[in-house]
Amino acid sequence: MNKLVNSIREAIVLSGLKDGMTVSFHHHLRNGDYVLNMVMEEISNLGIKDLTVNASSLFDVHTPLITHIENNVVTGVGADYISANLGRAFSKGILARPIEFRTHGGRPSDIASGKTPIDVAFIAAPTADAMGNCSGKYGKSACGSLGYAYADAMFAKKTVVITDNLVPYPMQDWSISEDYIDYVVSVDAIGDPKGIVSGTTRITRDPVGLVMASHAAKVIEASGLLKDGFSFQTGAGGASLAAAKFLKDIMLQKGIVGSFGLGGITGYMVDMLKAGCFRNLMDVQCFDLTAVESIKSDPRHKEISAMQYASPNSKSAAVDSLDVVILGATEIDTDFNVNVHTDSNGYIMGGSGGHSDTAAGSKLSMIIAPMFRARLPIVTDRVTCISTPGKDIDVLVTQGGIAVNPKNKELKERLLKAKLPIIDISELKEKTEQITGKPQTLPKGDKVVAEVIGREGDVLDRIYNVL
């Protein structure tokens, strides 16, 4: 059997891709990804039209997608996250059908169940052998975990591996195995390493960010969850990392050994693993070079699929064993609904990713956000878009105080006992508006440009075109 074909074009032809089908991509190469653009260019050259692109995330590097939309090569998009420049174009309503936003757990769940079937999956693989065993840990384009690609490989009707580091069969330490792979293509480069992972992720030095991070660590300390076996997820943002630093100090001081760190993994989480704060890391995506090196060399640092990470229909998912998650927000309303899809002007600039999965699964979901960004208050009467429902959010940490969701009375009592600066969320909103003023309500268009689909499949909200 020969799976190795000469070109992406040949693989597309052999896959049987036709008008109206769905193609899929993962986003582990992030803003350094060449593969989506290379594949879509060949698809366009072949004259195939009316495709749906189901990508775990889309970044600004994928801006050529706009041209394919304008040329009707692409007429539908599904993603868990869309970055700001691309989002701005989508917010103007260039797609006939609304974008389907899912969560990192909802996407593989719907792929697995057949709700969103994939005809051809294209897997960018930093290393692969000729039979399609592949990994993200090795090669010049190494990205670490390939967690988001597993469901695509396993459930697509045809799967194409595209690599720039073809090694003799069988490669060592593969992640996705040959039994799911139909074709393999070797190319010069699958991505730009500079855009794939950052050299280092840095803790914020912004004093306001540090105050929030300090509050966040104290909330976790006071929550009653910080004990041996503790599990934790945080993002790669400066304030989230600073919170992890403060938390690490507390854990080391108290001799607490956690069970696992979860999610997108940064060098800082690797430091916590090495320092003995956790027994394991469960890694669905590596954010920096330290994380890539660690997943390659440290057996305690395990690669997991998006299904194991967060799928609501897996027999179990790691988010359901998670104690604490620190999350961000572009807006949060007085019912604790959180927006991470749009900016305050209504333009798409993100997506849920694992936001609502971890918020739903964890025992304590915490939002860290400043009271205002530029002139705009973060706490509103109603968020521009509900990305994560307020029922799944426990606490908001800002520099001006900590607002606890009234549903979590026990947490509020614990934080009050710890003498943390608790404030009612409506009071926090008023306090912020005393500084910023109350922003005018934005008029929105009448065209739905995106639907936000919750992890259980329900439509949480609709995003309209920006006038």
Add this chain to the structure above:
Amino acid sequence: MRRSMLFLPGNNPNMLINGNCFGADAVIFDLEDAVSPQEKDAARILVRNTMRYMDFNGCEMIVRINSIDTDYWKKDLDSLLPEKPAIILLPKTCTPEDVLLADEYMTQVEGKCGIEKGTVGLMPLIETALGVENSYRIASCSNRVKALFLGAEDLTADLQCKRTKEGREIEYARTRLVVAARAAGVDVYDTPFTDVNDDAGIVEDAKTAKELGFTGKASISPRHVETINAVFSPTQAEIDYAYEVMGAITLAKQMGKGAISLHGKMIDAPIVARAERTISMAEALGLDRRDINE
């Protein structure tokens, strides 16, 4: 109570509007060194509006005006005194006459604004060799003087020595200022620790200041505030001991004794006075005596 005093540049809106979030007991709106000459007027307006419209949640407001050898200090007072800061920080104070000059003008401005005379306090910033040598006279020359403040950066320049983290070059000035301030019955504040990235250094520097008798310490970085507050707050052991001392004294009175011992040591008036100060501070900070049943 002022354990920590955080400098906020008077020309930085982001720092000013967030100034009440860092946990400092007092903020110092800086119109002097942080502000270039061409921005003095803008900073004055910005600080005035910040004081007028922002809620500082009980965080005390101090203004560092420009020194009396500049053309700015009177304008600073004209703009800011009506907002009733708790304290005016007077830089480069060298003699009692400097204090009295500022005091006199403050009285004039208070009169014009209908503010009771002496409402706004003065904190001379001692940052010259002459100022150090005159420190007791400076501290005791006016009722407006509430505290002395050591400024080590300008002082070491004046002393023609290098400013170091260890601070041996300011040992004399530190002890001299503490003695002068205590003799005059006012508080005394230590110079900021300027390496914002040295987390261990600030702990040591603040501990040194506390051991020498300083009331608190200033900071140019919000990152140092929590450390300073912690160092200048009574420890649980100190609080517990203070309550034990007061308990022993109460018992002595009930027994009609003039003196009593605790843990084999006689409790005398200075120990009682220290215990009272500790309890007063603990109460202000909401710190409780350890529950002996815990």
